[in-house]
Amino acid sequence: MKIAILNGSPRLGNTAAMINAFAEGAREAGHEVEILHVGKMKINGCLGCEYCHGKGEGVCVQKDDMAKVMPAYKEADMIVYASPVYYFGMTAQLSAAIQRVYAIGKPARATKAALLLSSGSPAPYAGSIATYKDMLAYMGIEDAGIITAAGAENGSEAKLAEIKAFAKGL
Ligand SMILES: Cc1cc2nc3c(=O)[nH]c(=O)nc-3n(C[C@H](O)[C@H](O)[C@H](O)COP(=O)(O)O)c2cc1C
Numbered sequence: 001m002k003i004a005i006l007n008g009s010p011r012l013g014n015t016a017a018m019i020n021a022f023a024e025g026a027r028e029a030g031h032e033v034e035i036l037h038v039g040k041m042k043i044n045g046c047l048g049c050e051y052c053h054g055k056g057e058g059v060c061v062q063k064d065d066m067a068k069v070m071p072a073y074k075e076a077d078m079i080v081y082a083s084p085v086y087y088f089g090m091t092a093q094l095s096a097a098i099q100r101v102y103a104i105g106k107p108a109r110a111t112k113a114a115l116l117l118s119s120g121s122p123a124p125y126a127g128s129i130a131t132y133k134d135m136l137a138y139m140g141i142e143d144a145g146i147i148t149a150a151g152a153e154n155g156s157e158a159k160l161a162e163i164k165a166f167a168k169g170l
Contacts, residue, residue, distance in 0.1 A: 006072075
């Protein structure tokens, strides 16, 4: 499978560690993995102008780093959404990248997705998980799994091993 991982964190920290463990497991299982650090990119929010659904024919009117993410939305068989929890949701950067798929409606090929969430405190995940599940239902994509790391779980050997094993079993 071609797997695209979207890292919503603006820094290479706890979420990146989760992603690296996932990528290691997935690559060991023979999958092709691409990591897109959307948290470090300049991706604006959708303008709701509908240019993409008219004249633009699937192309957004905004010329920004979303152009780097769009090929993954068109080609990946699986999309992994990974984010630190910022005020009970995914980061603004990842949310923008998620919503800008509007230009093509939904990921073209993806049949599977997963969610990786990192947080400081235990269990601030309800908002992110609800968004993720509702979005997958709308897109007709199967949830392969959700893994969270809170506080001391971040970077722990046990958590990274859990993530690696999960990815290896895909
Ligand atoms: C702006 C901001 C908002 C945050 N909001 C929350 C929160 O609502 N709940 C929580 O448990 N942790 C919160 N955190 C902590 C991060 O989720 C946590 O440190 C996470 O591991 C960071 O991941 P990263 O190293 O990949 O950026 C917040 C951190 C920042 C910078």
